[in-house]
Amino acid sequence: MKVYITTPIYYINAEPHIGHAYTTIAADTLARFYRMAGxxxxxxxxxxxxxxxxxxAAKKQNxxxxxxxxxxxxxxxxxxxxxxxSYTRFIRTTELxxxxxxxxxxxxxxxxxxxxxxxxxxxxxxxCESYAIPEDENNPLCPDxxxxxxxxxxxxxxxxxxxxTKQLEKYIEENNFVKPDxxxxxxxxxxxxxxxxxxxxxxxxxxxxxxxxxxxYTIYVWFDALINYLSGIGYLHNENxxxxxxxxxxxxxxxxxxxxxxxxxxCLLFALDLPLPKTIFAHGWWTSGKDKIxxxxxNTISPEKIIDEYGLDALRYFLLREVPFGxxxxxxxxxxxxxxxxxxxxxxxxxxxxxxxxxxxxMSGIIGNIPANMxxxxxxxxxxxxxxxxxxxIAFSEALEEIWRYISFLNRFLDEKAPWREGCxxxxxxxxxxxxGIRSAIxxxxxxIPDASIRIWQMLGLEETPESNGFKLLNQKIPEGxxxxxxxxxxxRKK
RNA sequence: GGCGGGGUAGCUCAGCAGGUAGAGCAGCCGGCUCAUACCCGGUAUGUCGGGGGUUCAAGUCCCCCCCUCGCUACCA
Numbered sequence: 001m002k003v004y005i006t007t008p009i010y011y012i013n014a015e016p017h018i019g020h021a022y023t024t025i026a027a028d029t030l031a032r033f034y035r036m037a038g039x040x041x042x043x044x045x046x047x048x049x050x051x052x053x054x055x056x057a058a059k060k061q062n063x064x065x066x067x068x069x070x071x072x073x074x075x076x077x078x079x080x081x082x083x084x085x086s087y088t089r090f091i092r093t094t095e096l097x098x099x100x101x102x103x104x105x106x107x108x109x110x111x112x113x114x115x116x117x118x119x120x121x122x123x124x125x126x127x128c129e130s131y132a133i134p135e136d137e138n139n140p141l142c143p144d145x146x147x148x149x150x151x152x153x154x155x156x157x158x159x160x161x162x163x164x165t166k167q168l169e170k171y172i173e174e175n176n177f178v179k180p181d182x183x184x185x186x187x188x189x190x191x192x193x194x195x196x197x198x199x200x201x202x203x204x205x206x207x208x209x210x211x212x213x214x215x216x217y218t219i220y221v222w223f224d225a226l227i228n229y230l231s232g233i234g235y236l237h238n239e240n241x242x243x244x245x246x247x248x249x250x251x252x253x254x255x256x257x258x259x260x261x262x263x264x265x266x267c268l269l270f271a272l273d274l275p276l277p278k279t280i281f282a283h284g285w286w287t288s289g290k291d292k293i294x295x296x297x298x299n300t301i302s303p304e305k306i307i308d309e310y311g312l313d314a315l316r317y318f319l320l321r322e323v324p325f326g327x328x329x330x331x332x333x334x335x336x337x338x339x340x341x342x343x344x345x346x347x348x349x350x351x352x353x354x355x356x357x358x359x360x361x362x363m364s365g366i367i368g369n370i371p372a373n374m375x376x377x378x379x380x381x382x383x384x385x386x387x388x389x390x391x392x393x394i395a396f397s398e399a400l401e402e403i404w405r406y407i408s409f410l411n412r413f414l415d416e417k418a419p420w421r422e423g424c425x426x427x428x429x430x431x432x433x434x435x436x437g438i439r440s441a442i443x444x445x446x447x448x449i450p451d452a453s454i455r456i457w458q459m460l461g462l463e464e465t466p467e468s469n470g471f472k473l474l475n476q477k478i479p480e481g482x483x484x485x486x487x488x489x490x491x492x493r494k495k
Numbered sequence: 496g497g498c499g500g501g502g503u504a505g506c507u508c509a510g511c512a513g514g515u516a517g518a519g520c521a522g523c524c525g526g527c528u529c530a531u532a533c534c535c536g537g538u539a540u541g542u543c544g545g546g547g548g549u550u551c552a553a554g555u556c557c558c559c560c561c562c563u564c565g566c567u568a569c570c571a
Contacts, residue, residue: 011571051571122569185499186566193498198569221571259568324508328564335507342520345531354530361529401519411534420529493531 046091055207180326369480
């Protein structure tokens with residue numbers, strides 16, 4: 001049983017922001033879930049390092065291109081460490097092996113006749129240094145800066161995606177390839193309007209993988225970038241690894257790069273006679289005051305700042321709980337705090353705290369050996385079934401809702417049994433059941449909030465970590481005579 | 496313009512094989528007091544965007560209109 005999960009590789013010209021963190025945390029959570037479920041998981045992420053913008057940025061800063069990309073890729077790696085991203089491999093498109101793979105694929109497609117040479121015509125805005133499509137072809141103005149554009153034409157290699165139109169349409173219709181569902185129609189519409197072949201070489205871009213042809217071309221960065229999903233898992237280099245994990249099970253992307261991933265990427269795989277990914281899931285944006293978060297609008301959300309104030313797990317929890325995965329979400333400090341206080345502090349945090357306090361005061365901190373009763377075991381089993389189903393369909397917020405219903409149930413259970421009452425005769429039984437419930441909740445929560453889970457785990461005095469035994473631990477009873485450790489507040493309430 | 500979503504409690508949304516509206520949060524009342532002033536119970540509120548139609552019965556089906564969002568090809 002294997003699972004291959006990817007994030008996009010991030011374009012290192014930009015500083016990482018909440019959007020990058022979002023995609024990567026989602027992928028990490030799913031990867032952790034499948035590991036705990038006993039799968040062999042390969043989780044790929046990395047950086048996209050070619051292109052004119054990067055070249056220019058390096059020049060502007062007066063550093064060598066090598067130093068520039070090395071330094072910038074490191075900022076991503078550092079952030080992923082800070083977010084405890086459990087990637088299997090971090091790929092860079094400047095790696096020799098990747099570059100070789102890209103060239104090999106180019107040659108393959110050329111030989112197959114899926115690449116051909118033609119003139120690329122487009123409108124170019126010199127001040128913006130970018131291609132764009134003007135609204136009015138008779139009076140071409142740049143959509144960004146509104147200045148006149150030049151029509152330019154240059155020879156280029158084209159990838160014959162038009163050839164795969166029917167095949168792609170059929171695949172999308174019959175599979176869960178495009179997620180969320182509402183994107184499926186969008187993509188199908190686009191395909192049905194007819195696919196145009198795409199240019200995959202550039203003449204005027206110096207910083208890129210040189211195309212394996214006699215002329216002086218570099219390979220278009222998008223073509224280069226998509227291939228990371230192949231080169232990152234050993235395509236043409238490590239046949240064992242590749243055949244074990246191919247195809248991807250879930251590829252996470254932002255909704256801005258749907259075109260590349262739902263159209264060009266599958267066509268590339270058709271051309272290479274490779275099976276397509278099972279699912280490519282496009283998530284939404286975080287907005288702040290209705291605007292998409294971006295540096296230029298000055299409404300960026302710094303993951304570091306949130307972590308400083310609330311902790312890493314609060315951030316991870318919020319991002320995956322607040323909004324159904326796939327839709328846009330609104331971020332504000334107020335919304336964040338509300339979610340944090342009501343779910344993490346009041347419901348989960350307080351449940352753990354009050355229970356441990358009772359174990360300390362009523363049972364000298366020793367968890368007794370009366371096993372959980374059938375009712376709790378049954379309910380836990382049902383919750384796990386639902387949780388698992390939600391996770392498998394990548395409905396993170398729904399999975400968390402299931403767990404929180406369970407946490408509410410445990411709080412209610414404690415209230416009804418009231419083991420703090422004078423003369424309560426079965427304190428030990430009640431608390432053991434509650435502890436069993438907390439342990440179960442923590443196991444299910446571990447993919448989302450790995451750190452807090454471990455800390456709670458240790459407070460309970462349990463052995464190893466919740467990850468080490470995976471979900472099968474849910475069926476096992478808590479060992480006898482466990483001694484709880486010093487209590488601390490994991491999610492302090494915020495004023 | 497074309498195609499596709501939406502418009503339901505203060506907020507975020509669920510309900511849509513048609514049978515006189517639900518959840519979470521916020522609010523209010525009460526209980527409890529082991530606990531992070533927490534938890535538990537109870538509870539109000541809605542002309543279900545507007546109009547017309549089908550039906551014994553319509554957020555739920557049909558038609559028209561209004562508003563809103565997304566997609567409508569090469570920036571990574």
